[in-house]
Amino acid sequence: MSGGLLPEGFHDRLPPMAGAASRLERAVLDVAHGHGYEQVDPPLAEFEDSFAARLKSGSARDAVRFVDPVSQRTLAIRPDMTAQIGRIAATRMGHHPRPVRLSYAGPVLKLRATELKPERAQRQIGVELIGLDSVAAAREVVTLAVEALRAAGVEDGIAIDFTLPDLIDIMAADTLTAADFAALRDRLDAKDAAGVAAIDASYLPLIAAAGPFEPAMAKLRAISGDALASRLDGLAAIAEGLGGDVAVTLDPTERHGFEYQRWFGFSLFLSGGRGPIGRGGAYTILRGDCSEEPAVGFSLYADAILALGVGQDERRRLFLPIGTDPARAAELRAAGWVTVQALDGDDTPEAQLCTHALRSGEPAAVNR
Numbered sequence: 001m002s003g004g005l006l007p008e009g010f011h012d013r014l015p016p017m018a019g020a021a022s023r024l025e026r027a028v029l030d031v032a033h034g035h036g037y038e039q040v041d042p043p044l045a046e047f048e049d050s051f052a053a054r055l056k057s058g059s060a061r062d063a064v065r066f067v068d069p070v071s072q073r074t075l076a077i078r079p080d081m082t083a084q085i086g087r088i089a090a091t092r093m094g095h096h097p098r099p100v101r102l103s104y105a106g107p108v109l110k111l112r113a114t115e116l117k118p119e120r121a122q123r124q125i126g127v128e129l130i131g132l133d134s135v136a137a138a139r140e141v142v143t144l145a146v147e148a149l150r151a152a153g154v155e156d157g158i159a160i161d162f163t164l165p166d167l168i169d170i171m172a173a174d175t176l177t178a179a180d181f182a183a184l185r186d187r188l189d190a191k192d193a194a195g196v197a198a199i200d201a202s203y204l205p206l207i208a209a210a211g212p213f214e215p216a217m218a219k220l221r222a223i224s225g226d227a228l229a230s231r232l233d234g235l236a237a238i239a240e241g242l243g244g245d246v247a248v249t250l251d252p253t254e255r256h257g258f259e260y261q262r263w264f265g266f267s268l269f270l271s272g273g274r275g276p277i278g279r280g281g282a283y284t285i286l287r288g289d290c291s292e293e294p295a296v297g298f299s300l301y302a303d304a305i306l307a308l309g310v311g312q313d314e315r316r317r318l319f320l321p322i323g324t325d326p327a328r329a330a331e332l333r334a335a336g337w338v339t340v341q342a343l344d345g346d347d348t349p350e351a352q353l354c355t356h357a358l359r360s361g362e363p364a365a366v367n368r
C-alpha cells in the first residue's frame, strides 16, 4: 500500500506510550487542580473566526479549515487551545470574579509540519489564568509549569528560556519608519547581525543580550535604559521564583512561536530534547464588547515530553494460570499488581508480556 496507514504527521499511540500519555496528562492536571485551576473541555473544532479574533495578534493561520455542511460556515480544527479557553473565559464565564484559573488537555492539529516538528497531530496540556498578567500571576504560572513537570516524573534537566515578544515594538516602533521597523524585526528574528547593523547599529547589542539569564539581563538593562526597567524587574522576579535547579536563559528578541504573547514569554526544554516541550506567556483576550482582558498561561506539548521517555513506568504484569482463585487475584490487584488471567491452558506468561507468574499462590519472576 502506498503512503502508509496514516497521513504524514499523524500517528497512533500504542502500549505502553498511550498509558504514559494519560499518566502525564493526569499528573499535570492534578498539580493544576491543587493550585485552584479547574478543567474545561472545549470542542475539537469551532468557527474559524473564534481562533482568528479572540486573542490580540492571534490568527487561524495554523489551522486546518473546512466548510461545515450543516452550518454552512467555515470551521477550524484547533491548532492551539489557548484561544478557546479565552473564548470561554470571556463569554460563558465572563461573569466569574477574576482571576479565573482554568486547565485543559486535548488534541490539536497543525496545518503544517516543520522539519523540527514533523508531527501535525499533537496533544496540549495547559493552564490559563485570566484577568491578570501581573508579575505575581506570571510567577504563579511559570512555577506551576515546573512543578507539573516534576510531578510527571521529570527529575532534572528542566530549562526555561525567557523572551520579551513585544520588546522591539516598545523600543523601536516610534523611532523607525514602518519599513525599517519591519525589516529590523525580520533581521532580529533571523539573528542576522550584519542585517541589523545595516538598519540601525544601535539595536545590534540586542543580539548579544542573549544567553544565561543574569549576564543577558545586565546587557539588556544597559541597552534599554528606563523604557524597559519595570519589565526587566518583573522578569527578574519571575525567574527568581524558580530555584537553582532550573537552567534559566534569556533570548529577548525571540518571537518564533510567540504569535500572541506580549510582555513576556517562555519556552520550556528538557535536556536531551530537540525542541521546546512547552511554551507560555502573557497575552490579551479580546472580549466581544471591544474591551480587552489580560491573561497568562502555558501549554505543554505532550508528544515532545513523552518522546524523552517521561512517565514510562516499568511494565510489571503478573500471569495468572487457569484456575486461579478470583479472590486471590483481587487481593494481588489491591496490592498493586497488574494481573493477566489465562483464558485457556495453552496461554503463557511470555505471550501475555508478563514479567511474573503466579506459582504456588505467590508471584515469581519469569526468566526471559
Ligand SMILES: N[C@@H](Cc1c[nH]c[nH+]1)C(=O)O
Binding pocket: 080, 081, 082, 124, 126, 127, 128, 257, 261, 279, 280, 281, 282, 283, 296, 297, 298, 299
Ligand atoms: N498555547 C501556547 C502557549 C501559551 C499558553 N498560554 C499562553 N501561551 C502554545 O502552545 O504555544
